[in-house]
Amino acid sequence: MQMLYQSDTFVVVQVELPAEAGAPARGGYEIVDKLARTDIWIEGAVAESFRRGVEALAERDPGPEAFDDFIAGYARLAQQPLSLH
Numbered sequence: 001m002q003m004l005y006q007s008d009t010f011v012v013v014q015v016e017l018p019a020e021a022g023a024p025a026r027g028g029y030e031i032v033d034k035l036a037r038t039d040i041w042i043e044g045a046v047a048e049s050f051r052r053g054v055e056a057l058a059e060r061d062p063g064p065e066a067f068d069d070f071i072a073g074y075a076r077l078a079q080q081p082l083s084l085h
Helices: 042-059 064-079
Strands: 002-006 010-017 025-034 037-045
Touching: 010 064, 025 042, 025 064, 037 042, 037 064, 042 064
Parallel strands: none
Antiparallel strands: 002 010, 010 025, 025 037
């Protein structure tokens, strides 16, 4: 587990889970929204998209507000209401 980002609003942790019982290793990101008191776990294609977006943003060397705005887009996924069809 490695903390990648922390601000007044968000914490982003990268987690790598080892292979076990024949299952492959996996990993992803946990995003904690401190203000909303929610968290979300992303892995797979969503985590890859998140990683690419953060890397692209870092290349432009923006301020912390830009990172918070980007992370907020993913953090909102944890706040979507569940609907059954």
